[in-house]
Amino acid sequence: MASPAPQPAPSSALLRELATLLDAPGLQTGDAIETRFRKDWYAPLGAVPPLAVVRARNTQDVAAVLALCHRLRQPVVPQGGLTGLAGAATPEGGELVLSLERMRGVEEIDAQAGTMTVMAGTTLQAAQEAARAAGWLLAVDLGARGSCQIGGNIATNAGGNRVIRYGMMRDQVLGLEAVLADGTVVSSLNKMQKNNAGYDVRQLFIGSEGTLGVITRAVLRLAPLPSATQTALCALATYDDVVRLLRHAQRKLSGRLSAFEVMWADFYGLVTTRVPGVRAPLPAGHPFYVLLDLQGNDASQDAPVFESMLESAMEAGLIQDAAVASSHKEAQSFWQLRDAVAEFPVMWSPNAAYDVSLPIGRIGEFAETLRTRLLAVWPHAEPVNFGHVGDSNLHVSVYLPGATDLDFPEHEISDVMYGVVREFKGSVSAEHGIGFHKKPYLHCSRTPQELGLMRLIKRALDPHNILSPGRVFDLD
Amino acid sequence: MASPAPQPAPSSALLRELATLLDAPGLQTGDAIETRFRKDWYAPLGAVPPLAVVRARNTQDVAAVLALCHRLRQPVVPQGGLTGLAGAATPEGGELVLSLERMRGVEEIDAQAGTMTVMAGTTLQAAQEAARAAGWLLAVDLGARGSCQIGGNIATNAGGNRVIRYGMMRDQVLGLEAVLADGTVVSSLNKMQKNNAGYDVRQLFIGSEGTLGVITRAVLRLAPLPSATQTALCALATYDDVVRLLRHAQRKLSGRLSAFEVMWADFYGLVTTRVPGVRAPLPAGHPFYVLLDLQGNDASQDAPVFESMLESAMEAGLIQDAAVASSHKEAQSFWQLRDAVAEFPVMWSPNAAYDVSLPIGRIGEFAETLRTRLLAVWPHAEPVNFGHVGDSNLHVSVYLPGATDLDFPEHEISDVMYGVVREFKGSVSAEHGIGFHKKPYLHCSRTPQELGLMRLIKRALDPHNILSPGRVFDLD
Numbered sequence: 001m002a003s004p005a006p007q008p009a010p011s012s013a014l015l016r017e018l019a020t021l022l023d024a025p026g027l028q029t030g031d032a033i034e035t036r037f038r039k040d041w042y043a044p045l046g047a048v049p050p051l052a053v054v055r056a057r058n059t060q061d062v063a064a065v066l067a068l069c070h071r072l073r074q075p076v077v078p079q080g081g082l083t084g085l086a087g088a089a090t091p092e093g094g095e096l097v098l099s100l101e102r103m104r105g106v107e108e109i110d111a112q113a114g115t116m117t118v119m120a121g122t123t124l125q126a127a128q129e130a131a132r133a134a135g136w137l138l139a140v141d142l143g144a145r146g147s148c149q150i151g152g153n154i155a156t157n158a159g160g161n162r163v164i165r166y167g168m169m170r171d172q173v174l175g176l177e178a179v180l181a182d183g184t185v186v187s188s189l190n191k192m193q194k195n196n197a198g199y200d201v202r203q204l205f206i207g208s209e210g211t212l213g214v215i216t217r218a219v220l221r222l223a224p225l226p227s228a229t230q231t232a233l234c235a236l237a238t239y240d241d242v243v244r245l246l247r248h249a250q251r252k253l254s255g256r257l258s259a260f261e262v263m264w265a266d267f268y269g270l271v272t273t274r275v276p277g278v279r280a281p282l283p284a285g286h287p288f289y290v291l292l293d294l295q296g297n298d299a300s301q302d303a304p305v306f307e308s309m310l311e312s313a314m315e316a317g318l319i320q321d322a323a324v325a326s327s328h329k330e331a332q333s334f335w336q337l338r339d340a341v342a343e344f345p346v347m348w349s350p351n352a353a354y355d356v357s358l359p360i361g362r363i364g365e366f367a368e369t370l371r372t373r374l375l376a377v378w379p380h381a382e383p384v385n386f387g388h389v390g391d392s393n394l395h396v397s398v399y400l401p402g403a404t405d406l407d408f409p410e411h412e413i414s415d416v417m418y419g420v421v422r423e424f425k426g427s428v429s430a431e432h433g434i435g436f437h438k439k440p441y442l443h444c445s446r447t448p449q450e451l452g453l454m455r456l457i458k459r460a461l462d463p464h465n466i467l468s469p470g471r472v473f474d475l476d
Numbered sequence: 477m478a479s480p481a482p483q484p485a486p487s488s489a490l491l492r493e494l495a496t497l498l499d500a501p502g503l504q505t506g507d508a509i510e511t512r513f514r515k516d517w518y519a520p521l522g523a524v525p526p527l528a529v530v531r532a533r534n535t536q537d538v539a540a541v542l543a544l545c546h547r548l549r550q551p552v553v554p555q556g557g558l559t560g561l562a563g564a565a566t567p568e569g570g571e572l573v574l575s576l577e578r579m580r581g582v583e584e585i586d587a588q589a590g591t592m593t594v595m596a597g598t599t600l601q602a603a604q605e606a607a608r609a610a611g612w613l614l615a616v617d618l619g620a621r622g623s624c625q626i627g628g629n630i631a632t633n634a635g636g637n638r639v640i641r642y643g644m645m646r647d648q649v650l651g652l653e654a655v656l657a658d659g660t661v662v663s664s665l666n667k668m669q670k671n672n673a674g675y676d677v678r679q680l681f682i683g684s685e686g687t688l689g690v691i692t693r694a695v696l697r698l699a700p701l702p703s704a705t706q707t708a709l710c711a712l713a714t715y716d717d718v719v720r721l722l723r724h725a726q727r728k729l730s731g732r733l734s735a736f737e738v739m740w741a742d743f744y745g746l747v748t749t750r751v752p753g754v755r756a757p758l759p760a761g762h763p764f765y766v767l768l769d770l771q772g773n774d775a776s777q778d779a780p781v782f783e784s785m786l787e788s789a790m791e792a793g794l795i796q797d798a799a800v801a802s803s804h805k806e807a808q809s810f811w812q813l814r815d816a817v818a819e820f821p822v823m824w825s826p827n828a829a830y831d832v833s834l835p836i837g838r839i840g841e842f843a844e845t846l847r848t849r850l851l852a853v854w855p856h857a858e859p860v861n862f863g864h865v866g867d868s869n870l871h872v873s874v875y876l877p878g879a880t881d882l883d884f885p886e887h888e889i890s891d892v893m894y895g896v897v898r899e900f901k902g903s904v905s906a907e908h909g910i911g912f913h914k915k916p917y918l919h920c921s922r923t924p925q926e927l928g929l930m931r932l933i934k935r936a937l938d939p940h941n942i943l944s945p946g947r948v949f950d951l952d
Contacts, residue, residue, distance in 0.1 A: 112719050112837025113868070157672050165731070168670065171647070186925045192833040192868040194644065194906040196633050196683055197914075197921040198948055199930045203679035207672055224727040243588050251700040254772045255641070255731030296730045298781075305777055357668040361588025392589070392668040430670040438673075445673040449662045453937075454675045460936035461929075472674055 011051055014072050014096075018052065021064045025102075028053040037097050040082040040089045041144075043436070048093025050077070055099045059177060059185055059216045065098060066214065066466075067183025075469050078210040080152025081123060083144035085355070086435025088209045088471045089152070098214060100151050106130040107217075114222045115174060115191045120151025120215050124158075127220070136222035139166035143342060151215040157207030159431030161338075164390040165258045165295070166223060168431070169206065175219030176202040181212075181462035189219050204457070209433050210468040212461045226258070226295035230306035231331035234313070235286035235321040239364025242288050245318045246360070246390055249292055252309035256302070258295040260390030261338050262288060264367060267386040271340040274347065278336050281323040291338055293331070341386065344397050350408040351399040356421050357392045357430035367394065370420050374398065377416065378409075393430040418444045434472045442473055487527055490548055490572075494528065497540045501578075504529040513573050516558040516565040517620075519912070524569025526553070531575045535653060535661055535692045541574060542690065542942075543659025549940050554686040556628025557599060559620035561831070562911025564685045564947045565628070574690060576627050582606040583693075589667045590698045591650055596627025596691050603696070612698035615642035619818060627691040633683030635907030637814075640866040641734045641771070642699060644907070645682065651695030652678040657688075657938035665695050680933070685909050686944040688937045702734070702771035706782035707807035710789070711762035711797040715840025718764050721794045722836070722866055725768055728785035732778070734771040736866030737814050738764060740843060743862040747816040750823065754816050755809060757799040767814055769807070817862065820873050826884040827875040832897050833868045833906035843870065846896050850874065853892065854885075869906040894920045910948045918949055 018027055028034060029052045037053045039045050051074075056062045069076050075095045082089055091097050100121035108117040111134060118127050124138075125145040131138040140153060142160035152158075154176070158169040166172070175190035188201055205213045236242055242262055249257050263271075268289045272280035282289065296302040306324070313319045325331035344351060358366050367385045374381045380401050387394040398413050418428050422444040428434075434442055443451065455475055458465070465475055494503055504510065505528045513529045515521050527550075532538045545552050551571045558565055567573050576597035584593040587610060594603050600614075601621040607614040616629060618636035628634075630652070634645040642648070651666035664677055681689050712718055718738055725733050739747075744765045748756035758765065772778040782800070789795045801807035820827060834842050843861045850857045856877050863870040874889050894904050898920040904910075910918055919927065931951055934941070941951055 110835065110837065111723075113835040114723070115835075157676075159670055159672075163670065167647075170676070171643075180929070184925055184928070186929055187923060188926055190903070191835040191901070192903055192906070194635055194639065194833045194864070194867050194869045195903040195921075196635075196905045196907055196909050197903045198910055198918055198926070199688075199933060200633075200646075200679065200683055201926055201929050203676065204929075204933075207676055212675075224723070224730065226730060247587075247590070247700070251773055254700065254702060297727055301777075301781055305774075357670045359586065359589040359591075359667040361586065388670070391670050393670045425667070427666070427668055427671040427673045429672045430668070431672055433672050434674055442674055445671075447663060449660055450664055450674070450677055452660070453656070453662055453677050453680075456936050457675060457680075457933070460932050 014068070014074055015052060017068055018054065018065065021068070022054060022061060023057065026055050026057060026061065036082070037079065037099065038091065040084045040087060042085050043087040043090035046090055046092060050091035050093070050095050050097045053097040053099060055102050057102055059179065062098065062179045062214050062216055063183045063185050066179050066181060069096060069466050070182040070464060073464050073466060075466050077468050078155070078214045080120070080149035080155065081144065081147040083148040084152065084156060084435060085432040086429070086437045088433060088435030088468060090436070092470070100149060100216070103216065109134045109136070110191060113191045116220045116222055117189065117217065118150050118220060119217055120149060122150050124148050124150060124153055131222055132225065135225055137225045138172070138220060139223045140169050140172055143339070150218055154206055154215050154218055155208065155210050156433045159388070159391070159393065161259055161261070161388065163388060164260050172220045173202055173206055173218055174221050176205060176215060177217035178205045178213035178215045181464070181467050186213070189217065191219055204461070207433070209435060209472050211458060211471055212467065227297050228299040228302055229293055229295050229331060230302055231291070231293040231325040231334055232306070232310055233281050233323045233334050234290045234292070234310070234319045235282050236288040236290060236318065237286070237320055239288065241318050242290060242364070242389060243361055245290060245313055248313055248318060249309055252312070253294050253305065256294045256296050257292065257390070259291065259293045260388070261291040262387060262389040263291070263337065264288060264385035266382070267384045268337070270384055271337055275340040275343050278340050279333060281334055282321050286320055291334055338386070341395070348397070348399040350403060350405050350410070351397050352410050352413045354396040354417055355430050355432040356394055356396070356426050356428060358394060358421070358424050358426035360389065360392050362424050363389055363392070363394050366420060366424050366426065370396065370417065373416050373420060374413070377412070414441065421445065436471060439471070439473060490544070490550055491528060493544055494530065494541065497544070498530060498537060499533065502531050502533060502537065512558070513555065513575065514567065516560045516563060518561050519563040519566035522566055522568060526567035526569070526571050526573045529573040529575060531578050533578055535655065538574065538655045538690050538692055539659045539661050542655050542657060545572060545942050546658040546940060549942060551942050551945050553944050554631070554690045556596070556625035556631065557620065557623040559624040560628065560632060560911060561908040562905070562913045564909060564911030564944060566912070568946070576625060576692070579692065585610045585612070586667060591667045592696045592698055593665065593693065594626050594696060595693055596625060598626050600624050600626060600629055607698055608701065611701055613701045614648070614696060615699045616645050616648055619815070626694055630682055630691050630694055631684065631686050632909045635864070635867070635869065637735055637737070637864065639864060640736050648696045649678055649682055649694055650697050652681060652691060653693035654681045654689040654691045657940065657943050662689070665693065667695055680937070683909070685911060685948050687934060687947055688943065703773050704775040704778055705769055705771050705807060706778055707767070707769040707801040707810055708782070708786055709757050709799045709810050710766045710768070710786070710795045711758050712764040712766060712794065713762070713796055715764065717794045718766060718840070718865060719837055721766060721789055724789055724794060725785055728788070729770050729781065732770045732772050733768065735767065735769045736864070737767040738863060738865040739767070739813065740764060740861035742858070743860045744813070746860055747813055751816040751819050754812050757810055758797050762796055767810055814862070817871070824873070824875040826879060826881050826886070827873050828886050828889045830872040830893055831906050831908040832870055832872070832902050832904060834870060834897070834900050834902035836865065836868050838900050839865055839868070839870050842896065842900050842902070846872065846893065849892050849896060850889070853888070890917065897921065912947060915947070915949060
């Protein structure tokens, strides 16, 4: 199947046809294009504006626009809340932006099935709040909840803080409606937990970053809403102890461990001394800190279980010190340590931020190896390590004191980083995706055969390569 | 992309080449073909034997055989433990059987990562036992555990009794090695919980019933091994109460509800009066019975939580009666009720057995509607209802007293059954798959667009249609 490089369509014909398909608020062209559609969070503003912005009202609009673009070979970039960190939704010059922001709302909560049917443009927070109001938990949660949209969460297979208990976005999606590159609407709005009727076509679209179809609607799994949380911060001496504590807590709390966030000494020292308003519940100087919680339904039953888990960990020498939150407010102050990461781009700019995953047992050694390699090149580099270690996910932020935007060697740092990821058989992206930013490094985590299979799928579903071309991988 | 009907290859050339690729125990032809390779559990023996049986030693054998078959357009049927219930692994005349049974063994248990790397031909039970010996739980479990193989469990996305807590086989697969139709080995042996580095190519093979590739190896997620189980049998008055008890138990046991099996009065009456050795822990005559359990790690903590959950359900009027197992032995006797289903094909033959799924809130109404429709045609029909209702999965067994193998109207019963499934927006297969048996009914649960997408994927991955042709759906 041929896959020619996308050719710019005769744009006047395209714009004329779009104008007949859409209502007035549904199409922005030329100077009327709002700047907000021109970039996602970490991407610079594209040099050339997109050809136009379509703000679809419904699935029919999406289908009509894609059928037209397929016919005219017009590249299209679907956009959700524009909070992505890999640049996939930032349009290149000449591309058509397809925004889902007008397609928002919770269509149904089925309290018996434990499902929620949501339009793709609904913000995560709006969906979470609707679930909560009906007595349920929509379990995926992340910092951008107020802006990010369900469609984007699915297209990027979002992760966040609760993956250890509830899985990633993929695990919340029971049903999906998506529009293929040629405008075919594939409606697979399944509400069942089990459905082995043929291939699971949902899976194609989840995590494909807008390159295989445009997600328009989803049926999401809801979880029972927990009503009581126990939170602790622990200090540990070695990374091996971190892993032993993880397994100890999973066993003792059977099914209720709901977060296991690890902060290396470098991270803890930085946020407790330099981020305003963040207090240190435990003294600095320990090699590792673990923030963990149990979510359950009855504090009087859960608190003794949680404390006994911590006591036995301390008796076994896994923990050097621990602080248990005595109130919701104190638990929130523990979480401020972890959430201080939101300040990093502001306080330590320029820096290079990474989202990698590694086999859990090797993350400690990985962080040490990386530090050694970085310091060998940049003796003053400050790598800062933290992450969802219970999910095999490490975030690393690398700061070079004195560097400026003009001379910050981001590519060279990335080369070192992803070289070590490859050695440790890790992934260059745990949860943020590939987009444009990590495309040059995808081969560090994927074999030529895996990449060949990805290209085969892309060519089959989007033969003219109109959907988010150039994201994730190149075709040739 | 053209997809011609598979043409039989010049078989002498094929057999000659196979003999050079394989060792002596690796190839059976003609009269030397063992009968066991000619059928899976519920399929009749094919009229014509397969062309040959290949018993691969390793992934290289699989790759070489598939490359050859791709070149010669030779249809191939991969076989696991032959315990499938949809007939997908039963060879048609002229097909080549590719057995994975020699590729068995647990290659690694990574206790820090919480993963197990297993060859495809390993039985589920051998993998479970290896996990348990290392202090872990491989959470998928089903009756055929002693015979079924991990590769087949993955290819059919197996379910079973613990899905409500741990998910299906799909949810246990972290990494996969599979061989494509043309012999390309796609090795994606990821150990991480999170990996968003490009498309999730694992998903293509899980649940595709041998039609998209041959699974040779997998990395499976392990769970903490529970050490204490609380089990109860409850009697309920209405299906609405069943759903309310499900949600009540999920909330109260937060994360530890590990089974929720429902038996309708028809099922309970039958197994307690007619299956030898099955006793009735509660009197017959209640409309519904629920068998549920909590798996945890400390009986002294768990038992009061479990009993308080049951007490509050009784106070709220959800439960009419309940029996709590006071010992492991008693819990096993409760489970004998549910496991008595294994006797159905023996004691009530012929019967038609179904594995459907429906939105949880509608299963009660579905069962009533189905009964009414069946009795309208066959006034003496005896439909028997039971299932993993917590996972939206209903099993129905239909017996017609007096019917024989010669006049049992299985197709007519299936037409009624799947017609009602379609009305209720259910799935014709919750966990057993489609294979040959349910292919005529796949359209009851899938739209033409979904089927078109499945065909597109099949054509892209297997352009000569050599892998399990004719299973799941036809290409034209």
